[in-house]
Structure formats: structure tokens, C-alpha cells
Amino acid sequence: MRSIWKGAISFGLVTIPVKLYSATEQKDVTFHQVHRKDGGRVRYKRVCTVDGEEVPYSDIAKGYELGTGEVVVLTDEDFEGLPLSTSRRIDVLQFAPADQIDPIYFAKSYYLEPDAQGAKPYVLLRDALESSGQVAVVKVALRQRESLATLRVRNGIFVLETMLWPDEIRTPDFPFLEEDIEVRAQELKMAESLITTMESDFDPSEYHDTYREALQEVIEAKVAGKEVVAAREEEEEGPAVDLMAALRASVEAAKKEREGAPAKQKKAGGKSKDEDRTASKRKTRKSA
Known part of the structure; x- marks a missing residue:
């Protein structure tokens, strides 16, 4: 660094x-703007709107526009003071x-x-x-x-x-905040149950940028001259009509996913987080 x-x-x-x-x-795939026909780089010129002439960087200053449309030009000396x-x-x-x-x-x-x-x-x-x-x-x-x-x-x-x-910091001013929206006790309990089911220790290494990885694969395929096949897009589900049913289904899906996670980790030769916590507790009791 x-x-x-x-x-x-x-x-x-x-x-x-x-x-x-x-x-x-920032880990990102960077692009240049190019001419689609021949791949040539597209460059931009700094042109003055008054005389239409190209302006060298050494002649560029900072300007503050007033409400009247007039511009106050500030120099480096103004900032130094x-x-x-x-x-x-x-x-x-x-x-x-x-x-x-x-x-x-x-x-x-x-x-x-x-x-x-x-x-x-x-x-x-x-x-x-x-x-x-x-x-x-x-x-x-x-x-x-x-x-x-x-x-x-x-x-x-x-x-x-x-x-x-x-x-x-902007103040959130959204109409729904003024609405009297009723949430039923059963819905709140089910939502809390979903949160509890999905609760776990945060490990950032479990997440990765799938879009950037897929984009990199497309670029590598282009370089290798392979045909690029677009991945099939999954249809997005619309908003739930029956909120309770959607919450209940979400809890069940989260439970199944959680039950399958330790098996996947064991297959890969690793331990589940629950096993790590149990081992840690055993070590603590032994040292005591």
C-alpha cells in the first residue's frame, strides 16, 4: 500500500x-468508451461554451454559479487563503x-x-x-x-x-410514515420467527460478487473466442398477496436451508458453526 x-x-x-x-x-470491472465499429477509444475535449475553443487543463479554474446564472471564478490562491x-x-x-x-x-x-x-x-x-x-x-x-x-x-x-x-444527511419524508398501517400480532410473531430462523454469526467470506464473477467469465470467453450463452433469468415473484402464508413459507424454506448447510460443510471437510461453538465451549470448560 x-x-x-x-x-x-x-x-x-x-x-x-x-x-x-x-x-x-473498489473491486469492479472497468470499461472504456469505444467506437462500436472499430473499437477505437472515444476521447472527450474540454471546450469553452463561450468561444468554442478547446481549453488546456492549466487554464481551467473552479467556478461557482450564482442564482442569476453568473459565475464566480475561484483561483488556487483563493483556496490557499x-x-x-x-x-x-x-x-x-x-x-x-x-x-x-x-x-x-x-x-x-x-x-x-x-x-x-x-x-x-x-x-x-x-x-x-x-x-x-x-x-x-x-x-x-x-x-x-x-x-x-x-x-x-x-x-x-x-x-x-x-x-x-x-x-x-437527508431527512426521510415518505408518505407511508404518516399512514396508520395495522400489523396483526400473528404477522409480527411470524416475522420474528423468520428472523430467528435466519439468525447466524456474520462471516463476510461467505459472500461474493456473483455479478462481477459472471461478467469476468463473459470477458474471458470473448477473449478465447467462445460463444457466450446468456444465463437463464429466474422470474421474479410479485409481492405476496397473503402475507401470513408468505411468511410461513419463508420460515419453512429458511429451516430447510439451515438444516442442509452443516451437511454441505461436512462434505467439504469443514465444521458447522454450531460444531465450532460446541468445541469452543468444551475447551473453555476444560481450561476452567
Whole structure:
């Protein structure tokens, strides 16, 4: 990984030099726009709407359009004069329980690595934060944009998660929220039963991007000169007319799928999650 930012965590009078890395990457199949006839790349020119001339990148500035249609042109010097007090600092503002922060605020995740002589204060703050069970609420400026963020510990590393500002979260204003929709007790009980039946520990490795894998196969088949056969699309069922019947059928289907899962894992040479939990309990009792 390559660091994209260098700065310091400012924690009281303690300064911890750190390097910042993107913690995630988008796995996607990328495409170019091409001419269907000969596969040639399609390029776009930056053309001024006033004089019709192509504009070199060095002559492009940022413009803010007013309600009247007029444009205020801002230069690099205008941005340099703005007060970004956190331009090279991650300022710790407070500590708070993680469950008080709604995940809707989170934007992007980054890893923080101690830089230079920062390893000891880094580990000190990391261990203290982890034992407290809280997260640090901080302020940081990345790419000329100041954001709130949280600092938490994951696998021994600080994870910085930038956050949206409160006025960037939209208020849901949907008509059904004002409707008096009656849910019968039997329906609620059946829905809760379905949730219980489908409950299990979350393991992200069990899931994968089937669309991207299928798309990659199509591309590989094209390269190999094979005929690409489209997969048969399953018909989507419409909304359930009898809600109770649909819930009951869903519970039964979930039970059957769950009963078949341990058999599949054993066939593959693995253990079911229930067996892992039982083994773990046995180890705990022996050590006691």
C-alpha cells in the first residue's frame, strides 16, 4: 500500500506522527468508451461554451454559479487563503460510545500507521482506546475538505472513518410514515420467527460478487473466442398477496436451508458453526 497523506494525531499535548492509507478498494470491472465499429477509444475535449475553443487543463479554474446564472471564478490562491486548521492534524475532540454514532454518517475508511518515532505513543493511545470501549471523535482535513471522523481500533491498527456533516444527511419524508398501517400480532410473531430462523454469526467470506464473477467469465470467453450463452433469468415473484402464508413459507424454506448447510460443510471437510461453538465451549470448560 502507498500512503496518501502524512500528518499527526493531536491528543491533548501528545502528538503522534502517522501515515494514512486507503483501507478499502473498489473491486469492479472497468470499461472504456469505444467506437462500436472499430473499437477505437472515444476521447472527450474540454471546450469553452463561450468561444468554442478547446481549453488546456492549466487554464481551467473552479467556478461557482450564482442564482442569476453568473459565475464566480475561484483561483488556487483563493483556496490557499482558507483557514484549514487541521490541514496536517487529526484533532481529537472527544471520546464517545461507538453505538451513539449512527453508521449513516460514515463515508470512507483509512488505516493509520505510526511514522518516525510515533510507535510508542501510537500503541499507548491504541491500547487505552481499546480498553475504554469507546471511539475518538476527531476533525481532519483531506483533499481540501474538512470532515468529522472517528478513530477506532481494528486488528491492532487505528482506523480513521470520515463522516458526513449533520446537514448532509437527508431527512426521510415518505408518505407511508404518516399512514396508520395495522400489523396483526400473528404477522409480527411470524416475522420474528423468520428472523430467528435466519439468525447466524456474520462471516463476510461467505459472500461474493456473483455479478462481477459472471461478467469476468463473459470477458474471458470473448477473449478465447467462445460463444457466450446468456444465463437463464429466474422470474421474479410479485409481492405476496397473503402475507401470513408468505411468511410461513419463508420460515419453512429458511429451516430447510439451515438444516442442509452443516451437511454441505461436512462434505467439504469443514465444521458447522454450531460444531465450532460446541468445541469452543468444551475447551473453555476444560481450561476452567
